[in-house]
Amino acid sequence: MCGIAGLIYRDGARNIGAEMTAMLQALKHRGPDSTGFAMYGAPGPNEYILRFKVAEKEDLGGGGTKIHRAIAERKAAVDAVLEELGVDVLELDEPTEYSLRCRISYDGGLKALADRIEEVEGAEILSIGNALELVKDLGDAADVSGAYSLGGFTGTHGIGHTRMATESDVDIRSAHPYWAYPYNDIAVVHNGQITNYWLMRRQLEREGQRFVSDCDSELLAVYTAVNLEKGVTLEESLRRSIDEIDGVFTYLLATGNELGMAKDTMAAKPMVLYEADDLVALASEEVAIRAIVPHEIDTTDPYDEEVRVWQA
């Protein structure tokens, strides 16, 4: 089933960490297996936030010291890669033993950086972006937000996902949101099923794109990133996706300064939209929007093939 939610402030940054946590916690019943956040903070000049993991949460469950040694070795290997590429690490946080957040200064290509880190055994990048910070882990929104200290995150917009695992494992790799590897600041959350996933994926792979999971949602992120790189606007890309991508889907896509929504031709997956002067909030259920706007509000259901884009 899965639940998706997103919000964007049109008049400056707010504490969206607490608000996204509240929205996703209200959607816990739609997917209790994992929760993910893609939130957009204040971008710094020539700075990126790099978030990656070097193990799965369940890897630590078996006991013993072997995995702890492996984690330490993988972290050291990533450090070596960063040093070799001339990446200046300005800040380093380790929210969990297996997950890291680095604020880096880097003027090279993101693909080279991402590919080299991914070469380290066990290392998987969650996101690289000027403004984007992508966090996902097992558990509900309160668990993940607490473990990664997201409650005080300040930013302009964000998207999130609560996952009910249906076609892939309960692990961080299969959790949403998905970053569009290796494109700056592009992330997606999706509720639905894409039926021409492999056809579209092979086409993109032939064009040189890389996929880090077998989840159909990742396709939407890479597909959009490729379109944006070709100069297509986000709105046009969302519109094209309704014609070119088969299946039932409602998805939210965020870039450094935009939040977009697209609903498939069957309108089979829910979305409730609230638009105010300063805030736009969307979620699979109104109860999530009520978690941050507790008073009576006017909401609408976007129709089939509807596409919307908002700027921060």
Next chain:
Amino acid sequence: MAGVGESVSTQMGMHTEPLTGRDIKTKFTLENEGGFGYHFARDVDFNRRAEIDCADLSPTEINDKIRDLMDSGHGSIVIRNPGARHSLVVGILNRMNIIVDGSLGYFGCGLLDGPTVRISGRVGWSFGENMMAGVCVVEKNAGSTFGAALRGGDLVCKGSVGSRTGIDQKGGTIIVGGDTGAFSGFMMQRGRMVVCGNAGKNLGDSMYDGTIYIGGKIQDLGVDAVPADLTDLDRAWLTRKLGMYELLPEQGVDRFTKIVAGKQLWSYDNLEPTEKKLVL
């Protein structure tokens, strides 16, 4: 005037096949008033009013409280702070008044038979699903599958509704003040749907029977849904029904388009008896 042997509803195009032997509705006389309700229905007093504050209650607790109040004879209940919770005001088989001061989430007012419900906010997906009788009026918008499998009563949304409105409708009346989305009236079997605004694509797709009235534009019709002439009886009924809910357009009802089933698809009544056996 209906012709000899032809009911008013048949003349209006609500159903064209003979109903003999297919109508399971029991006919009651005024002397048999008790037969209109369930034997387990509560004897409530409409003048006894109570309120439920839902702020800290779960949907199950709220529905239990409604039943407790019905048990104690309350015939008018006000639901405060519903907070768009799911599955509220469901399974009520009593005549009574319920006022929801706020919005409901998914599956609100499902499986009703008898109550009159007024909602000041909006409602989520599958509102009024399988309602047998009663009246529900929503003041704002509604989500998709509004009135799915409706069997009787009036289900009214004064705003716009989502997609697949009245899917599998088996009776009753759905009235929408605004627009409706794609696949509205999908596999409709009986009853009437009135949309004062526009309708999305595939309107009335694969409908078996029933009547749809659209006041605005129709994006396109579904398979086997065909336009029909708006009769004087249609106009009179639309005027009366929309007037009841303060949704009658200033310019009247002449602009409404009537859609019925073409009966070329799944209507077994078009088949010879031997063919029916093959199909069934």
